[in-house]
Amino acid sequence: MARSPTNIQNKASGRAGEAEETRLNILDVATLEFADKGLSGARIDEIAERTDASKRMIYYYFGSKEGLYRAVLERAYTAVREIDADNTRSDLAPDAALRDVVGATFDYHHQHPEFVRLVMNENILRGAHIGEIPGIRERNRKVVEQLRNILARGVASGHFREGIDPLELHMTISALCFYNVSNRYTVSYGFERDVTAPKILARRRGNVIDIVESWCRA
Amino acid sequence: MARSPTNIQNKASGRAGEAEETRLNILDVATLEFADKGLSGARIDEIAERTDASKRMIYYYFGSKEGLYRAVLERAYTAVREIDADNTRSDLAPDAALRDVVGATFDYHHQHPEFVRLVMNENILRGAHIGEIPGIRERNRKVVEQLRNILARGVASGHFREGIDPLELHMTISALCFYNVSNRYTVSYGFERDVTAPKILARRRGNVIDIVESWCRA
DNA sequence: ATTCTTGTGCTAACTATTTCGTACACTGAT
DNA sequence: ATCAGTGTACGAAATAGTTAGCACAAGAAT
Structure with a gap:
């Protein structure tokens, strides 16, 4: 024991x-x-x-098996920091910054299906282990703060409308980027369509960016 | 024992x-x-x-265990038809119809987390069994056709803009509705926030509807 | 310098338990 | 008496975890 x-x-x-x-x-x-x-x-x-x-x-x-699993999960979550770590995007205009964040998030998910699958699995386990990974709280907060910042700048510049909750925005972006990878095998079952094909992927990427932007736009 | x-x-x-x-x-x-x-x-x-x-x-x-699993999956997928089966929504104006579809989809996912989890699992299995379930192709097609119909009516009435692919719209709606349930345990980890709390849920629901609508709007 | 000791990195074989699946006997209705 | 439906007990394979100990390097004791 x-x-x-x-x-x-x-x-x-x-x-x-x-x-x-x-x-x-x-x-x-x-x-x-x-x-x-x-x-x-x-x-x-x-x-x-x-x-x-x-x-x-x-x-x-x-x-133990779980110990190994936890170590794997921890490393995957640590690695994901590269999306936003150094990218403050303070040099970009708000709308460009938002598009950049969404595009980078989309790309990361697409390029790291193993991360997506680990997260899926962790949700199947009802998040039993995520709590033990240090630094996740901070990471999540940081991402949301970055969005809050972009939103505030956008509102000030007249690009974005008021009243958008950064956390809701974060969920929206995550959902749109995550789902494409996570539900790859069941989504468009019945359509002649390979969601990993470059052309289709590029279109989806563009659409995801558009969706987010059109929601924020003033 | x-x-x-x-x-x-x-x-x-x-x-x-x-x-x-x-x-x-x-x-x-x-x-x-x-x-x-x-x-x-x-x-x-x-x-x-x-x-x-x-x-x-x-x-x-x-x-066998897999036989049972397949039967379970099949029934869950059959049951999901209730979202759209009788709801043609042809009596509603295009924008109201769209909102109705999104709202109903959101509600269904929230009310049937077990369905969401089965689909997650099926994706972990890389869709190994979904192909054997009869009628899925048709169901997916039907949903997309319904959206195509709504979009077409919306374009005609000036509510919606042109050029939106119904399949992309379907993925967008699914993503936004699915993710809330599927990633419940990892999404907003680190925030004092229970994604199942009525108030937060209602707000998310409203936002999801807004997001979809703002993307389609002319 | 040579031998002794100690601790890390590592292997092969083994154990205890879990887990899917089955053999077989039984039951009650037609 | 037949047969769909059922319970009990068991077998065989898979699987997580353990036991016992070897190889090698470096420092301490001689």
């Missing part, structure tokens, strides 16, 4: 760097596997097989 | 209808279970336990 440390951060001793390398390799494989099959669908044995390490190593570093 | 002795469930009596009753009872329980945990997360034994029947019956009627 005792939770194992799992914190072994190899520095100083042993074969330098080897440990971290193994850890990351496991994390990479596990990310694909969990994104592919979900927490309950993924198999530790299979992850172990695809790794350069052995099954024992997974338990050595991550303690 | 001594399970309950005898689950006497039988009222005995006429076979007529009893079989179907058992079948439906299994289907009900399985729907909740699959929606809750997904295909790989759900446990046949647990489903059996919560049923008025026994595990044997599940295999008797549905053959």
Whole structure:
């Protein structure tokens, strides 16, 4: 029952760097596997097989299947910061800034389906693990603050109308970008249409930007 | 693990209808279970336990775990027809019709989270089973045709602008309605906000309708 | 310098349990 | 007596997690 440390951060001793390398390799494989099959669908044995390490190593570093899952989720959420981290967009006009945010969000989702699938899975699990990941609150807040800023500038410049809640805007953008990837296999079932085809994707991207902008426009 | 002795469930009596009753009872329980945990997360034994029947019956009627899952999915998809089946909305003005469709879609998703979760799960499975469900193609087409109709009427009456693809509109509506339920546990993590609270829900509903309308408006 | 000790990184084989599915016997209505 | 419907107990495979211990490097003791 005792939770194992799992914190072994190899520095100083042993074969330098080897440990971290193994850890990351496991994390990479596990990310694909969990994104592919979900927490309950993924198999530790299979992850172990695809790794350069052995099954024992997974338990050595991550303690349990859930521990591994949490580590995977945490890394994916950390990586997602690149969307907004350095992009303050304060140099852009409000409407251009908004379009830029929406476009970047759309692209990120499209380029990282494994992240989308991990989030889907986490929602299937009713967010059981998301609370344990440090920094998510801050990240979410930051995104919303950025939107609030863009909205305020837009209202001041006459581009946008008043009364739009940044959080609602955030949900709108997320929904439009997320859904395309998350529901890829069921959405337009019955139509001759591959939602990943460049042409269709580009059109959808443009539409998503338009939708958001037309809602905000004064 | 001594399970309950005898689950006497039988009222005995006429076979007529009893079989179907058992079948439906299994289907009900399985729907909740699959929606809750997904295909790989759900446990046949647990489903059996919560049923008025026994595990044997599940295999008797549905053959396998996947067979049961498929039956569950099929029924959920059949049930969803109620959104649009009789609602042609031809009596409404185009803009009112659109608002009505969006509102009804929003409500349906909110009222049937188990359907949303089944669809999420099916997407995790990369739509492995959706193809085997008869009538989905037609249903999807019908929805899109209804939107095409509304759009055409709206363009004619000057309410809507030209050039909106009904399929894109459908995706937009679905995305905005689906996401609220599907990503309930991760969306606004970090905000003091319960996305199921009546007030917040009503506001979101209004916004979703506005978003769609403002995009279509001439 | 050589040996002893210690701790990390790691492997292979094993265990205990879970879990899907089945064999078989039974029951009551027609 | 037949047969759809049913319960109980079990089998076989899969699967999460563990046990026991080896290899190697670096520092301490000799």
